[in-house]
Amino acid sequence: xxxxxxxxxxxxxxxxxxxxxxxxxxxxxxxxxxxxxxxxxxxxxxxxxxxxxxxxxxxxxxxxxxxxxxxxxxxxxxxxxxxxxxxxxxxxxxxxxxxxxxxxxxxxxxxxxxxxxxxxxxxxxxxxxxxxxxxxxxxxxxxxxxxxxx
Numbered sequence: 001x002x003x004x005x006x007x008x009x010x011x012x013x014x015x016x017x018x019x020x021x022x023x024x025x026x027x028x029x030x031x032x033x034x035x036x037x038x039x040x041x042x043x044x045x046x047x048x049x050x051x052x053x054x055x056x057x058x059x060x061x062x063x064x065x066x067x068x069x070x071x072x073x074x075x076x077x078x079x080x081x082x083x084x085x086x087x088x089x090x091x092x093x094x095x096x097x098x099x100x101x102x103x104x105x106x107x108x109x110x111x112x113x114x115x116x117x118x119x120x121x122x123x124x125x126x127x128x129x130x131x132x133x134x135x136x137x138x139x140x141x142x143x144x145x146x147x148x149x150x
Contacts, residue, residue: 007140021122026071032081041146
């Protein structure tokens with residue numbers, strides 16, 4: 001499971017021109033699910049996301065988590081995070097989980113994150129053509145892969 005986290009001052013997702021979700025300060029998380037992902041990957045990533053200290057404290061130092069600031073979270077499914085560009089010029093998505101496996105894991109990720117954050121999590125719609133707008137706060141963008149914890 002891979003996530004791309006962006007610290008945002010606001011973010012929205014639209015589907016067919018209609019607003020699906022909007023958040024204020026917090027995290028925009030793009031979630032890629034691979035064929036071998038399990039609840040263990042979800043638990044590890046949710047713990048990491050909820051405790052990641054990437055928000056500024058009173059001294060301007062990144063010392064607070066999204067939970068500390070009572071920030072909001074928007075989760076968007078994005079299978080292209082599983083792209084392999086090793087060969088040729090067309091990315092391969094062979095490692096991305098098929099919808100019948102990915103959709104339950106996507107919903108499990110959201111439910112687990114809601115439980116840890118003790119608040120609702122905004123979402124897009126799995127498989128939809130989504131338009132995401134964001135205002136990246138401080139240009140904080142972090143990549144985390146549950147199969148390669150760094």
